[in-house]
Amino acid sequence: MPIAQPSWDRRSVKDPLETPARSGSSNSYDELLEELDNEGVPFSSSPENQIPSSIAKQSSRSSTPNRTPNRNSAITEQSPRKSRPEDEFNAEGLSQLSQRSLNLGDLPKDFWDDYNSPAEQDHPQTTPKLVAAAHLQPAPKTSLKRRTPEPASSPVRPPNKRKRTESSPVVDRSEVPDSEDDEGFDQAPELGLSSSQKVEQEALRYLADPNVRNQTCLNPNFLTNFFQNSRLHHLSTWKAELKNRFQEMASSQTKRTNRRLPRRYILHVDFDSFFAAVSLLKRPELKDKPVAISHGQDGASEIASCNYKARSFKVHNGMWMREAKMLCPELVVLPYDFEAYEEASKKFYNVLIGVKADRIQSVSIDEALLDVSSLCISPDTREPASDSTIEREFEKADSIATAIRDRIRELTGCEVSVGIGGNILIARIALRRAKPSGQYHIRPIEVAGALENLKVVDLPTVGRALTTKLLSDLNVETVGDLRSKSKETLVRVLGPKTGEKMYEYSRGINREVVGELSVRQSVSVNINWGIRFENMDQVETFLRQLSEELSRRLEKQKKVGKALTLTIMTRAADAPVITPKFLGCGKCDTISKSVSLDSATFNAGKIYDKTIFMFRQNRIRPTELRGFALQMTALSEYTKGFKEVPSAQQQTLSFAKKTSSSSGAGSNRTEPPKVTKATSSSQEAQQKKLQPNIPPVDLSQVDPTFLEELNNMPSELRDEILADLAQQQQQQRQQGPISQPPPFAKSPSSTPSKRKTAQHLKSNPGMSRPISSPPLRRPPSQPFKTESNLTSPTDNEHEECPEGYDPEVFYSLPEDLKKEILEDARRQGKLKKKASTSTLSNNNASRASNKPGSSSKPAAPIASIFQKRAPHSAPAKIPTVSNTHPAYAPASISHPRVAFQNLVNMGEIELRIKQWFMDALVVGPHEDDLKAWIEYLKQVVIVEGDSEKALGFVAWFIELTSTVNAPPEAHEDWYKGALEAREEVARIVEEYDGAR
DNA sequence: ATCCTCCCCTAC
């Protein structure tokens, strides 16, 4: 699929302003740093780039963004924020966010009962478990690979010096065929192997330092530690909780009958330097000194919040300490105190709830919107209201704001500012003027004047990108300039939605309603810090943890999803291996791929399988990975869930414990509950039905998913399958596969799909990437490019192997899957030409390079899905007994895959497995070995397309483990392991065979 | 015309 693409990245470069850095369009954090280093703080423009934009003024240092036209990498930069303004505007965005209004009248008193900190609640519990087993490998081992992508950034910030990397021109990267995968190979012509090998070596060497390694995702407790310390994670979690709470509150209220009012009075309430103000409560003596909240004293540690004294030095939120220290050497750093922030927030919201506003909407932990219209407008006002009447209304609104500020100050000891306006947009703009510790009311007649000279960047939703585009394409700098443009012009340049919005905003028009209800459309887990790997085993382990985390979050939201998207961030070609920010992602290229699941689920095992499937479509060197995002969409609520298959659940659970890391993933969660609506409605009924007729087969041991599938199929087919299952259970060690038709035919494919479920998706087309100028667009996803000449080694298929896929693997796929992949490839990239090597990453390259056939890498690499790994180097290994800690140990066998792969005949495999079983009989299976065995079975289905063979092995293994005499405890472990294998294989079979 | 995927952008 897709290859890498460029991006300028998502991260934004934000901040320009005051800070020096920033760049115009894209740049990387690194670049920014460099500029800083060179220039010092101020701005200057960079040579090449020219970022015209407004920003320029401020900052600018620009960076050269992409030099190449296409690029992908992003920039990243550091702190973003545009000018300081963020404070002021902001709002808007709320529209959706929010929560709804509520009447204050009847609040549940336990409103806050569940208000838990994310750190405490969410992760701590969950995460830890997952992690437990991770087996990380201790030392580096990988070897050679090369390639060069680089990280980028993601969302946020970072700066740095990019410089060095630059030296090597990006260009080649794209062209370079990197072939290969895993192993290295890169024959990169121009660059020379050594170049990439050196990069790889540097990465491995760096990771070998225990002080570095322990902070990365290789540490079993990484997720827990990271989320506990991530301010952004806390912010997001808090916001989601507040939204849920307010929505519940609102929906429980029956009233909401607001009389239609001719005018609205909206208050935007926001704490002044929230984190800093709250942390200062415990250090009052520092109140008048410049203070910032950050994890570190300098370097690339980010400032979450700084007080106004610090801002007078041009220090701002999101800025890196290094820069802040340059601007303000005496800056005092205080630590985070998330609990205290929650406490202050509770008091804040309690005050707001007490206002009894018509509607209320939480914007964030420290910010909210209130619609107090009916509190200001007298019921008996006759409409064309007189000036004096209106004046009284204004005063009422002002007095409410004052009362709120006084009360919050009294309860929290902190200052909040209030912006008042006739709509959300104006209230937000007013807030900025209110800001340090004040309130400001922009009356209707003052709107035009207030907007005229306002910088467009101070409008909500207008960030660096839009600002740049407006300036470069329309020469618009202020809202007044914006207002001079026709709607047609704005729509043409910015897109239909954005154009119209800008047209309205420039006139102070905004119809958004406070507290509009909204339904969550996605649940995701993103990590772009601390991501460093040496080999694929580690990547798999981490993706499993991510899958489990996503599953946990879905479950917590009582949601199941049908569409999964994996976003991978890799080091940009010109980015340094050692990022400017300690373990940051640096400048990166991003690639994303989505697939639809056959049925909505929150099952970690299913999520993991799809995730790894998507990951494998791109050949990326583990050492180049810098970040991941796993997102579930097409959500529905689920209602029942477990009870239906209790026994199965229990089994899995206990099993999970034991084997831990191994597949545990899925294990513990039960199955996918059913979706309330999305999936068929009849399922439930059917399911229940099923139970009764399970005579011969012990369904309790069957994967619930499997049961679900059975329920959905025609009864005859179902009976047939059940019969087979029963047969399997009986059979004993038969080695051969059980022949049986591929079980269910029903489920649709697993790969990408197109289905429409979507209700959720947003509307659709939107704007375009605004921003900067010429979009450098790369062809829209180009999934795979094709590879031309590879003749299929194994097969005779004439179908071309799309780029991005290992030919060997591709050709070994089942026909239908292959077809789907080709279709997808054609659709997306249309690749049918020959093309050069694959490799994914080259996104950028893509443009230039790609097309002609270059080629280098003709032959098929072969590594195929199975990564290299030592072939069975250790046959003996399998038997291994537990080595100690899985976690740092190299997973014992690890990859039997290859080993197995070479064993063409089942007899050999059975022999090996049996050998392992006998050797480890009394101690039980080592989780890694079990994991490897299951993985092999899954590959038989996925790669070989031989479900029967896999099922045959499963049946044989169950028989083997259940009949031989072993110590009770070990016996149980073996048996559970066998059941897990059955569960996993059944699921895979369902997905790959059933699907189309 | 509408949907879909893959991004990008913004905000706290």
Next chain:
DNA sequence: TAAGGTAGGGGAGGAT
């Protein structure tokens, strides 16, 4: 050293 998360709006361009 540092803890660079996340949800939703929206645009381009291809598929239907």
